[in-house]
Amino acid sequence: MSKLQLKWAGVLALVVLSCAALYPSFDWYSKTPQERDRLEAGRLRPRWLLNLGLDLRGGTHLLMELDVTKLPQDADIKDALDRAIEIIRNRVDQFGVAEPLIARQGERWIVVQLPGITNTRSAKEIIGKTALLEFRMEDDTDKGRDARTKIAELGDPFTHADDGTATITPAAAKLVPAGDALFPGKENSFHLLKATAPVTGAMLESARVETGQNGIPIVSFKFKPDGGRIFGELTAANVGKNMAIVLDGLVYSAPVIKSPIRGGSGIIEGNFRMEEARNLAIVLRAGALPAPVKVIEERTVGASVGEDSIRSGLFACLIGGVLIVGFMLVYYELAGVFANFALFLNLLFLLAMMAYFGSTLTLPGIAGILLTAGMAVDANVLIYERIREELRAGKPVRIAVDAGYDRAFSAILDSNLTTLISAVFLFQFGTGPIKGFAVTLTLGLLCSMFTAITVTHMMFHAYLANRGVDKLHIG
Amino acid sequence: MEFFHQRTHIDFIGNRYKFFAVSGIITILSVVVLAVRGLNYGIEFTGGNVTQITYEKPVAIHEVRLDAEKTASKDAGIQQFTGTNTFTIRIKGEGEGSAESVDKFLAELQAARPDNKFRIDQKDYVGPAVGKHLFRQALLAIVLSLLGIVVYVAFRFNNLVWGLAGVLSLVHDVLFLFAFYSFMRSEFNLTLVAAILTLAGYSINDTIVVFDRMREKMRIYRKENLGQVINQSMNETLSRTVITVLTVLIAVVALYIFGGPVIHDFAMGMTWGTILGCYSSVAIAAPLVYQFEVGHGERAAEGSAPAAGDLPPAPSPSEAPKGPQSSRAERRRRNK
Numbered sequence: 001m002s003k004l005q006l007k008w009a010g011v012l013a014l015v016v017l018s019c020a021a022l023y024p025s026f027d028w029y030s031k032t033p034q035e036r037d038r039l040e041a042g043r044l045r046p047r048w049l050l051n052l053g054l055d056l057r058g059g060t061h062l063l064m065e066l067d068v069t070k071l072p073q074d075a076d077i078k079d080a081l082d083r084a085i086e087i088i089r090n091r092v093d094q095f096g097v098a099e100p101l102i103a104r105q106g107e108r109w110i111v112v113q114l115p116g117i118t119n120t121r122s123a124k125e126i127i128g129k130t131a132l133l134e135f136r137m138e139d140d141t142d143k144g145r146d147a148r149t150k151i152a153e154l155g156d157p158f159t160h161a162d163d164g165t166a167t168i169t170p171a172a173a174k175l176v177p178a179g180d181a182l183f184p185g186k187e188n189s190f191h192l193l194k195a196t197a198p199v200t201g202a203m204l205e206s207a208r209v210e211t212g213q214n215g216i217p218i219v220s221f222k223f224k225p226d227g228g229r230i231f232g233e234l235t236a237a238n239v240g241k242n243m244a245i246v247l248d249g250l251v252y253s254a255p256v257i258k259s260p261i262r263g264g265s266g267i268i269e270g271n272f273r274m275e276e277a278r279n280l281a282i283v284l285r286a287g288a289l290p291a292p293v294k295v296i297e298e299r300t301v302g303a304s305v306g307e308d309s310i311r312s313g314l315f316a317c318l319i320g321g322v323l324i325v326g327f328m329l330v331y332y333e334l335a336g337v338f339a340n341f342a343l344f345l346n347l348l349f350l351l352a353m354m355a356y357f358g359s360t361l362t363l364p365g366i367a368g369i370l371l372t373a374g375m376a377v378d379a380n381v382l383i384y385e386r387i388r389e390e391l392r393a394g395k396p397v398r399i400a401v402d403a404g405y406d407r408a409f410s411a412i413l414d415s416n417l418t419t420l421i422s423a424v425f426l427f428q429f430g431t432g433p434i435k436g437f438a439v440t441l442t443l444g445l446l447c448s449m450f451t452a453i454t455v456t457h458m459m460f461h462a463y464l465a466n467r468g469v470d471k472l473h474i475g
Numbered sequence: 476m477e478f479f480h481q482r483t484h485i486d487f488i489g490n491r492y493k494f495f496a497v498s499g500i501i502t503i504l505s506v507v508v509l510a511v512r513g514l515n516y517g518i519e520f521t522g523g524n525v526t527q528i529t530y531e532k533p534v535a536i537h538e539v540r541l542d543a544e545k546t547a548s549k550d551a552g553i554q555q556f557t558g559t560n561t562f563t564i565r566i567k568g569e570g571e572g573s574a575e576s577v578d579k580f581l582a583e584l585q586a587a588r589p590d591n592k593f594r595i596d597q598k599d600y601v602g603p604a605v606g607k608h609l610f611r612q613a614l615l616a617i618v619l620s621l622l623g624i625v626v627y628v629a630f631r632f633n634n635l636v637w638g639l640a641g642v643l644s645l646v647h648d649v650l651f652l653f654a655f656y657s658f659m660r661s662e663f664n665l666t667l668v669a670a671i672l673t674l675a676g677y678s679i680n681d682t683i684v685v686f687d688r689m690r691e692k693m694r695i696y697r698k699e700n701l702g703q704v705i706n707q708s709m710n711e712t713l714s715r716t717v718i719t720v721l722t723v724l725i726a727v728v729a730l731y732i733f734g735g736p737v738i739h740d741f742a743m744g745m746t747w748g749t750i751l752g753c754y755s756s757v758a759i760a761a762p763l764v765y766q767f768e769v770g771h772g773e774r775a776a777e778g779s780a781p782a783a784g785d786l787p788p789a790p791s792p793s794e795a796p797k798g799p800q801s802s803r804a805e806r807r808r809r810n811k
Contacts, residue, residue: 055737063605106608118595121578296602305527307595312735320729324722329476331718365668367730367738371673371745374726375680378719382684385715388477413688414631418683419676421627422620426672429616431609434665441673475476 007458018352025050025355040098050355052446053362056310059115059305066108070291080290085110090286091126118300130248130292131283133201136193139180148192150175158184163295185251193244198234203227207284209277219249219268228264236260297427311364332384332471338459339380342451348375349447362436372444377454382408397472401460415443479714487709488702491762498759505654512657515666520610522603524577527596531559542587546580613668620672624679637689640763641682644755648678652748661740678752682760688712701769705761720753
């Protein structure tokens, strides 16, 4: 095989590889949404897939901050963040979101992307719940009863913030006896409880929703063996007293212990709606966050807007692409055909690489692809103008072609490298869609260096190798 | 097909002061516009809320404003997409818990017009801390990538003056784009930062092609007048410059017309930036190199301002010196 034939074989192999890399995406997006959901549930999603960004298919992007001030003094922040991510991932998985993305960002931030979820309220509830479940005894001593009456005379002992947290007022705080703590209950009530919580949610093994009396949903739970033992001892020692079930600092119910609970299971009643109870069960099962998280950025894109964006983005690409291809044909004739073929290969390789790396295609990413196409022909323009000059200087076709490639190379390399520099910084400092733009731009430039220089040069060689060809149609 | 059948003989170097004047005016105007109007930072950088809603039936913007005034959030800024029932509602920097307060606001807004339901197209909330962080990152990206480009150009052309000339023309383009977005009151967000960096990459790209030709010509015509060499380099690469600008323009104009509202501002800025970027590489960057190398402090060169003529035929490649560029001093000497 000649050297040229070897090169052609190489390009052909790349084309076949690219098609293979793109096939899963093609197959995936030609399925119905229902079918995709079914495969998703069975974890049968292909690994090499060109993902669509939230801006193209609708969904919610959340940036959460772990409140590290609520961690114990000596806690390892990085470890706490990793644990928080793991727990949030479990919760989201159980919530049933297809293709979620949960990742760490920076020191204490967590990105959560929920494609297809545009009603964020319940998603935020599930993700943001600290799920710190505690069982505390009520202070039923005379002193405690006394304090309770005095606090009740103050009116509401809490100031309530917008985000649902309640802080105890200074006046009420003075009245709380040593060794006790005051907790808000549902419907503006308050509970005076022991400051220590002997049993916590960390001792839970499972939690699920059941229907209690009157059809009101309740959450039943089961302890791990140790937890069950401690819970049994606690209840045995406090028969006849009230035990409060506290979740995230809010008392859900405070039933009287009628008899020791030895089986290691119990229920939480709290006048739940079905959805509330279901969400509570999810967060209890997945475990407690090491510290509270707060939503610091939230972006929701409606599904129909995403569809519009895809349509207009692809349409712009199509029109722009056709115009560029047409222009190159008219201006450079046969050489334009070569350039267009290279451009086509460029896009094929670019998409294949994106699919292989599992990149996300965003709307700015689509813009990046079109811009790459506009700039990719630049290399060919440089070369062709060079060839024209050489021809004008009276050089024979073959020599003119080779000289054109030779001389244009340094300009092409330099110009592409400078664009790469800005793409790298865009990638480093950009977030979300901007990162997508940088990725397409970078991959596109790398591909175009190869296709515009190597592939078109090979085509010239193949064309000029024909016997009797001594003229070049370069417009 | 060919645009320039005849060799062009534009005297870029001889007219350099006119170009400098034009660019000086553009730059001063840009600075003034930026100083007076400032940038209209989007919530990505300031923190706050933006919601986009679309009503089922037509409704006038002042009616929506009236509805909004009746609700708890009085400071909602409302804009309408011309010719549609789509509105954006902006509530800036409310601080914590504002995602919830927006939900409440939207519920109240819907309650004011029960017979005309709206759907929520898009809802963005950015906390103040995130906004600050994103702004810092964006600024860092712009500054670092500009620096990276300078260093690269200076290194590749082995001459700080070329890097400086390239960067001055680049800053000129970038400043213009900032001013353009400021003038248009475009929401300055991360997408526009991407536009600016892409333009920076593209503009220097153009400059480098011209520089590359100049470097090549200088090696061959070591004895000729520098101005003449630069002029001819630019005339020879002119058709290439025009064509690549055309293809990129095709791409960005297609995005501008058909790409939808999200990348509308991005494409609009890129369109004007591309045109200016092309102008600056030909009319600013290369003449600046000449100015720095010759015009600066050497008035003698002025008298023999180069004519835009053809250079003598190039020596055959074997005769062309392959060594490194002639030193600056050497070139000065021959320009005297």
